[in-house]
Amino acid sequence: MSSDYEYSDNEYYDEDEDAMLEDDASASEMEIDTYADDFKLKKEKQKSYDTVHEPLTQAQVEKFMASDVEHITGIFGVEHNVAALLLRYFNWNKERLIEKYMDNASSILIKAGLEQPEKQPDTRSTRHVQSGSTRRSTRQSTLDSTKSGISRILERVTPPVEDSGSFVCPICFDDTQTETTALSCNHKFCKSCWSAYITSKVRTEAEHWITCMAEDCSLVAPDDFIRTALVDDKATWERFGELLVRHFVSCNPSLKFCPYPSCTNAVSCPAASSKSVLTTIVPIVGCGTDTHKFCFGCPIDADHRPVICAVAKMWMQKCQDDSETANWIKSNTKECSKCQSTIEKNGGCNHMTCKKCKYEFCWVCMGPWSEHGTAWYSCNRYDEKASVDARDAQSKSRASLERYLHYYNRWANHEQSAKLSIELYAKTEKKMEEMQITSELTWIEVQFMKKAVDEVFKCRMTLKWTYAMAYYLESGNMKELFEDNQRYLENAVEELSELIESPFEPESIAALRQKVTDKTVYVQNRNEIMLDDTAKGFQEGRWRWNITVKGFDDVDDE
Amino acid sequence: MAVSTRRLQKELTEITTAGTPCGITLLKADDFQTWFLTLEVLGESLYQGEVFALMFRFDSQYPISSPAVQFVNDETYQPPIHPHVYSNGHICASILGSEWSPVLSVIAVCITLQSMLASCKDKTRPPDNDRYVAHAPDNPKKTRFVYHDDEV
Numbered sequence A: 001m002s003s004d005y006e007y008s009d010n011e012y013y014d015e016d017e018d019a020m021l022e023d024d025a026s027a028s029e030m031e032i033d034t035y036a037d038d039f040k041l042k043k044e045k046q047k048s049y050d051t052v053h054e055p056l057t058q059a060q061v062e063k064f065m066a067s068d069v070e071h072i073t074g075i076f077g078v079e080h081n082v083a084a085l086l087l088r089y090f091n092w093n094k095e096r097l098i099e100k101y102m103d104n105a106s107s108i109l110i111k112a113g114l115e116q117p118e119k120q121p122d123t124r125s126t127r128h129v130q131s132g133s134t135r136r137s138t139r140q141s142t143l144d145s146t147k148s149g150i151s152r153i154l155e156r157v158t159p160p161v162e163d164s165g166s167f168v169c170p171i172c173f174d175d176t177q178t179e180t181t182a183l184s185c186n187h188k189f190c191k192s193c194w195s196a197y198i199t200s201k202v203r204t205e206a207e208h209w210i211t212c213m214a215e216d217c218s219l220v221a222p223d224d225f226i227r228t229a230l231v232d233d234k235a236t237w238e239r240f241g242e243l244l245v246r247h248f249v250s251c252n253p254s255l256k257f258c259p260y261p262s263c264t265n266a267v268s269c270p271a272a273s274s275k276s277v278l279t280t281i282v283p284i285v286g287c288g289t290d291t292h293k294f295c296f297g298c299p300i301d302a303d304h305r306p307v308i309c310a311v312a313k314m315w316m317q318k319c320q321d322d323s324e325t326a327n328w329i330k331s332n333t334k335e336c337s338k339c340q341s342t343i344e345k346n347g348g349c350n351h352m353t354c355k356k357c358k359y360e361f362c363w364v365c366m367g368p369w370s371e372h373g374t375a376w377y378s379c380n381r382y383d384e385k386a387s388v389d390a391r392d393a394q395s396k397s398r399a400s401l402e403r404y405l406h407y408y409n410r411w412a413n414h415e416q417s418a419k420l421s422i423e424l425y426a427k428t429e430k431k432m433e434e435m436q437i438t439s440e441l442t443w444i445e446v447q448f449m450k451k452a453v454d455e456v457f458k459c460r461m462t463l464k465w466t467y468a469m470a471y472y473l474e475s476g477n478m479k480e481l482f483e484d485n486q487r488y489l490e491n492a493v494e495e496l497s498e499l500i501e502s503p504f505e506p507e508s509i510a511a512l513r514q515k516v517t518d519k520t521v522y523v524q525n526r527n528e529i530m531l532d533d534t535a536k537g538f539q540e541g542r543w544r545w546n547i548t549v550k551g552f553d554d555v556d557d558e
Numbered sequence B: 001m002a003v004s005t006r007r008l009q010k011e012l013t014e015i016t017t018a019g020t021p022c023g024i025t026l027l028k029a030d031d032f033q034t035w036f037l038t039l040e041v042l043g044e045s046l047y048q049g050e051v052f053a054l055m056f057r058f059d060s061q062y063p064i065s066s067p068a069v070q071f072v073n074d075e076t077y078q079p080p081i082h083p084h085v086y087s088n089g090h091i092c093a094s095i096l097g098s099e100w101s102p103v104l105s106v107i108a109v110c111i112t113l114q115s116m117l118a119s120c121k122d123k124t125r126p127p128d129n130d131r132y133v134a135h136a137p138d139n140p141k142k143t144r145f146v147y148h149d150d151e152v
């Protein structure tokens, strides 16, 4: 979303009575006013809930790798191929590599698959056990004999490699394959077997550490060898390059690969390189493409602000464990609580009207809508008191399920509504076209609709995660403040959502535009408050949990 | 001709002309997709008198890709009771997975497994047998085994 829209030319919400819907908004309006000045200042600075990061393309990461290789090449006086394998063996830890290599270079070269270990004398002597009559009947059952047993029997299966021109590849036995190649161990195989083997390792095993095909040979194919083997297969060579980059990124705690399928960008985020900071920040980053947002601190490939990784993870786990119980809620149909006819939700707005009996109600709690619009009916806050009365185990477990369902219901609803926003985008686009036709407004001037949909989508994502957070927040003043912010945001979002979806009259487009624009700015501010206050709470250590959360003080079993 | 066909043809010729090692016999090799061999542990062992059958399944990438190998589990043959052999016949052995090398062969696999049984000191099922068998895929190659130890 463009930032110039955030503070549009409108003197937002305090000017126009219409901008605020009903009297219910007045409480929050006051609050916003006192915040307003702060906001203008904050816009220039880094936001409290953002984490500094830098997107990197694959080529940029390759440059980092090349400079490390260059560095090692210079110090050790080895060629690039060798330096690259040494670095890969040491997981790109240059300091450790330098230390160990200075200490004992030849042992490191063996470990990194660059040189063969000294031949064991006894392997040599058992090599030429003949095939035929006396074969194998006296085999010992020790483990040692397993290995040598294989090499002995292979001697039988494998034709002896002759020095003459009549080479037969011991893998394919195709005597038309005359071109052979080998690593420095001189285990010769035909070129097409090498290519097939490397392709299979890269493609099906995503392996970049490719050892010699001979049994028990631990030499590793260097980059140039692989490039030659894949000379006719550019795609696999590129995939190999990507695997090297992925390995480099995974070795570096301040780098992370974009988790979106087939995206090859990475992100540098030194601020989130240690796990311990994840109790105070939620490092949401982008890889440089518009839509790829993900968390640097955990595997969630979406923006899970404001809740921290550990709590988000617990919630996801809980939802998965309880999915069967909760499955029915996810369904997109419900019954009208008045006339019991089936109602299908097809927009993002929670204000439902039964087609049959005209009963207006809230999709989330199924309560009458009238109570939502005018009074601060707690649709977001679970009534803990009601469950305190639960005496016996059965009603306790029911109460705990009900408590979970309260949060899950709202979580799932925001997710569902956000999913429906794709439809909403299509509908909105149509509406925008109509508006142009029926009014004086230009295409640019009807963009306010799309911006409103964008904002609703963004805020529903925030709201969704606030329910995961609220589920684990310890009851008390802090939680109540959190839920106040949540409720203000939720109401604002529902109002805006309803406004976007309501039919418009050509003659009132100007007024609608004003209303929607004002409401969008208001929603944006409520979202800002929600994210900002929660982020600050983490930085100040203000949040307390009703369960043990990794990394927080009140842990007794750690 | 696919590489796997040529290679298996070669292995089959070796087996029929030079014979198989003691305790290993070829049961059935009608095509180049599925072979069956029997396996016995000779000499003193916990499996004295028991005969097992192995099923090998090859894809067109053999021997670049490893064969899918498992013990047969039917009316005639049952898998051995062994800490690395699941009751459905699947085998947890690194040589069939990460340690596979294209120079290995059907007979080489048989010998390794024979050796694995011969050295067994404790006739038990893997500790995770029930859990594994309940969810195991048909093809053991689809399982990413965490090899129980490097010893076998």
Ligand SMILES: [Zn+2]
Binding pocket: A169, A170, A171, A172, A173, A174, A177, A189, A190, A191, A192, A193, A194
């Ligand atoms: Zn070959």
Ligand SMILES: [Zn+2]
Binding pocket: A183, A185, A186, A187, A212, A213, A214, A217, A218, A219
């Ligand atoms: Zn080699």
Ligand SMILES: [Zn+2]
Binding pocket: A258, A259, A260, A263, A264, A265, A287, A288, A289, A292
């Ligand atoms: Zn991306």
Ligand SMILES: [Zn+2]
Binding pocket: A283, A295, A296, A297, A298, A299, A300, A304, A308, A309, A312
């Ligand atoms: Zn996270």
Ligand SMILES: [Zn+2]
Binding pocket: A336, A337, A338, A339, A340, A341, A354, A355, A356, A357, A358, A359
């Ligand atoms: Zn109704």
Ligand SMILES: [Zn+2]
Binding pocket: A362, A363, A364, A365, A366, A367, A372, A379
């Ligand atoms: Zn409600």
